[in-house]
Structures are given as structure tokens and as C-alpha cells.
């Protein structure tokens with residue numbers, strides 16, 4: 368960040384807080400260097416982890432429009448160091464009131480291709496703006512106007528596109544050709560190039576409105592009116608009532624014990640926390656000293672564990688307000704022992720040949736720890752990259768396509784190949800089931816690993832492997848990051864991997880189809896030699912960590 372930026376930010380933040388740092392150092396890790404700079408500057412100027420997170424979330428909506436958002440939703444895990452308590456903030460999208468179970472099916476009962484992904488019907492009621500205000504209201508310390516200001520400045524003045532970002536806009540050109548404002552914002556004649564300055568004037572105005580009038584303007588004011596007008600003119604369902612009635616929920620996280628660690632993650636409507644704790648409980652029944660990392664035996668064990676957890680996800684999980692999911696059983700040690708016995712006796716789940724799997728750039732995670740030891744682990748999304756690709760008229764705000772995370776026809780796979788059941792069918796005001804897994808692992812009651820990932824259904828397995836790499840194989844984050852990840856989700860019966868060696872591929876191919884692809888993208892912080900260190904996944908060229916001492 369250049370000198371001029373630093374001065375501007377320091378002035379914008381203007382808090383008099385100059386707390387003496389306690390014993391901790393502070394770290395910010397996000398997928399975009401400008402968002403990381405902003406988050407770190409907030410901490411340096413006395414803001415806490417929540418202040419930094421709110422500023423990062425608004426900034427990512429500008430500099431990382433494929434997943435950073437105002438028109439989507441997500442989950443935040445917050446650990447309050449004073450109270451030694453962890454909170455889970457659910458600001459996931461909800462189905463509009465008029466949503467119906469069969470809204471994406473034709474008369475014959477078949478799925479209408481693309482409708483749940485690229486249309487005005489694809490959007491759930493967005494939660495990010497209310498979510499950030501709620502987090503700030505509960506735990507923030509710097510006036511929120513000052514936390515939105517850096518995002519406004521970048522939207523107004525523009526930022527320099529990296530080669531990665533310019534290419535990414537061009538790659539999704541077809542998605543933006545939808546008759547909405549996205550055509551004029553995200554498509555450039557001749558294509559975008561590295562070094563272009565990308566300005567978002569409408570988005571800057573929307574952010575200014577939010578800055579001056581608060582979250583209300585998005586849910587019952589001028590921005591709400593614009594969104595509703597555009598949606599009603601184009602066959603969408605989101606109504607004034609939907610926006611007005613949108614609620615953020617503060618929940619208890621879902622926590623489990625793995626050896627000497629406490630692991631907390633996101634409860635329903637995320638399947639992530641349940642599946643991660645279930646998998647850790649199962650693997651606890653195997654002596655990992657006998658397995659070397661990414662050996663054939665280790666990978667085969669992971670595949671079996673993953674298939675049981677993903678099968679349960681498909682069968683039992685959905686928004687808890689609408690379906691009584693057997694959560695206690697799924698995360699119990701007893702249930703894990705039962706599954707372990709099945710694995711040991713080589714009992715396998717029935718699997719079916721695969722359909723293809725979406726290759727996306729969706730969702731983004733960031734991790735923050737402040738000088739006081741407060742932690743934010745936040746994952747938020749528009750669902751697939753750039754959501755529905757539709758920008759609500761006159762707002763500059765990209766809208767999500769989160770409705771595709773419902774099982775739009777129970778038994779039929781969604782964009783990630785995930786099969787859902789009745790538990791996750793579409794219902795009015797319900798949240799679609801998510802895989803987003805913002806996670807905090809504690810050792811001796813102190814945050815030890817703060818992590819999360821992008822990657823749709825791959826998120827859960829990515830976080831699972833990050834935890835195992837650091838805890839079981841004593842890897843530093845950088846080493847863990849270099850290791851090939853695998854992903855197996857029961858259906859389709861395909862092992863996704865990031866480049867295993869030939870003998871492993873030959874051996875594993877005897878039993879299943881293998882496909883090589885990128886898996887997940889973590890933005891993690893861990894405690895190493897008494898200091899917190901960050902790591903931004905090398906799979907994402909624009910990411911950055913800042914460690915403050």
C-alpha cells in the first residue's frame with residue numbers, strides 16, 4: 368500500500384483508540400491484497416477484529432466481485448477473547464416468501480437448465496449488509512462509516528486489475544451478457560487487461576448510501592426499492608417484504624473435541640461444521656502414526672470417511688428451522704465409532720457413477736486475529752462466481768444465485784454435483800444448505816488455527832485436511848498449503864485430486880474415476896512458536912497476509 372493510501376486510511380479511521388497491544392501479534396489474511404491492506408490498517412489504528420472484518424467484507428465486494436459481495440450472504444465465526452466465547456453469525460440468504468418447491472421444474476417435472484443459476488429467480492434474499500451491521504453493532508468499536516469509507520474510495524477511484532482478475536472478467540463474459548447492468552460494468556470492448564483501472568461508479572454510490580443511511584437503505588430504503596423494481600420487472604421474486612423481514616441470526620457454533628483440541632465451526636444451515644466434526648471423530652479411531660501423509664493407505668482412509676460424512680449430509684441436512692436434523696447423533700463419538708467399525712470391516716457405501724462437477728471461482732474466506740486475541744473467521748459468497756451475473760439496475764450490486772444450493776429436485780445433483788433430499792427442498796423463507804465452514808481450532812483454550820476456504824462442496828474436505836495437516840502432521844501453513852488436496856463427496860464417485868504421483872493414480876484408478884483439478888483456497892492463521900502467522904493460499908494469485916507485530 369502506498370504512502371498516500373496509508374494517510375487516507377488513517378484519517379478515515381480516525382478512532383482515538385490506541386490500545387496497548389496485549390501479548391498477541393495481529394494477522395489479516397484475505398484473497399485480495401487491497402482488502403488485506405485495509406483490514407491491517409484498521410487494526411493498526413486501534414480497531415478490533417470485527418472492525419477489520421467489516422472493512423474487509425465491504426472492500427472485497429469492490430475488489431473481488433466474483434465472491435466478495437453486498438448481494439449475497441455468509442457466515443462469521445467470532446471468538447471474543449475477553450469472554451472466551453465463540454459466536455456464529457448466520458447472514459445466509461433466505462428463499463423469498465413466494466418461493467415454491469417446484470419453481471425450477473417444468474411441467475414434466477424436469478429441471479429447467481440454468482434457471483436456478485443465471486436468472487432473477489436464482490437469487491435468495493441477501494444478508495451480507497445486515498450481517499456486517501449486526502456484527503459491528505454487537506462487537507465493533509470504530510464508527511461503521513469509517514469502515515465502509517475505504518471500499519467507497521476504491522469503487523470510486525478504481526483499482527488496478529491484476530492479470531488474474533482481468534482474465535477472470537473476460538472468462539465470464541458470456542455470463543455478464545444478460546441484459547442487466549453487468550454488461551456495461553464487467554464487459555469491455557477488446558477485453559480487460561492487466562493494469563486497467565477498474566471503476567465501479569454505481570457501486571460507490573450504493574456504498575455511500577449505506578454509509579450515510581445505514582443498513583436500512585438496503586432493506587427498506589432507496590436500494591431496496593431499486594432491487595425490488597428490477598426484480599419485479601424481470602420475473603424475480605424478491606419483494607419489499609422479503610427485504611424488510613430479513614433477519615440475521617446469532618447462534619452458538621457447533622463444537623467438538625479432537626484429541627487435545629476444541630474445534631468450532633458453523634452450525635446449520637451450513638453442513639460444514641457437522642461434517643468436519645463428524646470426520647474428525649471418525650478419524651480419531653485410527654492411529655494416524657501408522658499413516659504417512661498422502662500415502663495410498665491415508666488417501667483410502669480419507670475417501671471412506673468423506674463418503675460417510677457426505678452421504679449423511681445429503682440425507683439429513685437442511686435448514687434446522689424447517690427440518691429436524693439429527694445433529695447430536697451425527698457429531699457424537701458413539702456414531703463415529705460405529706462408522707469406524709464399518710470402515711475397518713471394509714463395509715463400503717453404495718456409490719454411483721458421476722456427473723460433471725462445476726469448476727468455479729466462487730466464495731471467499733478471510734481470517735483475522737487482533738492484538739487482543741479476538742478472532743474472525745468469515746466465509747461469504749454469491750454462490751458461483753459473480754452469482755447470477757445480474758447487477759440490480761442502478762445499484763452496481765451483483766446478485767447471488769444461492770437458490771441453486773437447495774435441492775431443486777430432490778435426488779438431482781446441483782452445480783457442485785451434490786445430491787439433496789427433502790431436508791433441503793425449497794420452502795418459503797428457508798435457507799439453502801451450505802458447505803461454507805469458517806472454523807477456529809483451540810488448544811489450551813487459545814486460538815490455534817483459524818481457517819476456511821472457497822470451493823463449494825470442496826470447502827468441507829479442504830478445511831478437514833488443513834486441520835489434519837497442522838495437527839497430525841505438524842505442518843506449518845506454508846507446507847500444508849503446498850500439499851495436494853483430495854476431494855471425495857460420495858456422489859459422484861469421482862476422486863478429485865491436485866496431482867498425486869503416478870503410482871498412486873494407477874492404484875486408486877482401479878476402483879474409481881479420478882480427476883485432477885484445483886481444490887479449495889484457504890486463508891488461514893495458525894499459532895507457530897508462540898506467534899500467529901498467516902498464509903494466503905498460493906492457488907490464488909491476488910491474496911495476501913499481513914502479520915503485525
Ligand code: GLY
Nearest residue numbers: 750801802803823
Ligand atoms: N454456495 C456455496 C455454499 O454455500 O456452500
